[in-house]
Amino acid sequence: MTDEIVVTGVGATTPLGGDVKSTWDAMLNGRSGVTAVPEDWPADMAVRIAARMAVEPADLLPRAQARRMDRAQQAAIVAADEAWADAGFVGTTLDNGLVPERVAVVIGTGIGGVGSLIAQHDVILERGPTKVSPMLIPMDMPNGPAAYVGLKIGARAGVFTPVSACASGAEAIAYGLDLLQLDRADLVVVGGTEALIHPLTISGFAQMRAMSTRNDDPTGASRPFDRDRDGFVIGEGAGALVLERRGDAEARGRPPYAVLAGAGITSDSHHITAPDPTGSGQQRAMRLAVSRSGLSPADVVHVNAHATSTPAGDMGEARAAAALFGEQIVVTATKSMTGHLIGAAGAVESIATVLTVRDDVVPPTINLQHPDDELCVDVPTQTRSMPVPAAICNSFGFGGHNASVLFRKA
């Protein structure tokens, strides 16, 4: 079947490492990327931990280019550069014999360049409107990361930005699959990016009582499925994947990592931020991904869970996965190590899922010392080697967004 959509390149910058290899090695070693926030932040902030990128993205870019970009844009460029090179490309679409009008970019983000927006708000208050940067709007606009990636590689089939909070990265992958299956592109760079670690954004999340306040134990704070979990830990970073048809990859002599076999997107229509406790929208997303892939639920042996370490969210997802796949399903929550990368989460976790499928190894869920009494699926706390013919990656977001993507062996 030459019309299968395959992953031929991956790239990431995360709290665990500045590329896919270092991130994946850290995951397999169960390492946490969570640290304390800078000491000069307001003393009365309830949350004083976060998972910053391990490598400053600006350090990897030409200085003049980096200063025009928001941190989320820098991260997206770093991840997309790695994925592009990993897929065997050097330079632009034209340099590689690709047709620019048949190459698209879909990079999601939860909130865009909020750091730049806040910084320029300080400028207008302190120095006046004539000192506001002419770069503010391009740095702040949520479509900026996708546009910069499209500009860099020369993509003219459209650059798109799903904005669906924490589901943005996975939705981007689902839309990339659509573009290829609808024959609107021959190659799509997909992914997600986020960089919103700032006292203001953290305070906003903290006021929702959504975040962990385990400030005295940063590496133990993100503990999905543990009975003592108390909220998510904010992270930042980006992930990118190159998608194309199997026949095109073969013609280029590029071995695929995995097949992107299906995707499902649903919405809860339940509450603006709370997940539907029945998990029905989440289950429908997974079911859609399975049915679109042509597989049956029995073929799916692993779920890289959205599980953010909030009291409400984790068990609903575990129940939904158990209901669809059975209680033997092997589930992991890599957010226990990376923290929650918001709009980048679905992309980075999809890369982990792709590598799990390729290498037959499931990264652990760390900090799971006392499993929740209601935990009804198999969650390894150590790296587990096992055959993984097919796996699902879930991402759910504020707004009631549910996105599931399904990868199977190439």
Added chain:
Amino acid sequence: MPASPDEIRAGLAEILQEVADVSPEDVVDAKSFTDDLDVDSLSMVEVAMAAEEKFGVKIPDDELPKLKTVGDAVSFIQSNA
């Protein structure tokens, strides 16, 4: 004492290096900001904002597009500072 053309040129070179990574040796009067130094319209606004601060000069919006070369900017700043 007003700045000399050489001082203005050197000051512009500092700004251009910071804003657009232009090498100081490329900042000579005949060079066009957009065609030779690859400074786009957004960066030109940043250059103008920085020059206004550095040289205590006001560059009105309708003057900025007329400053096509380094030499244009040097003369404008010298006559208006």
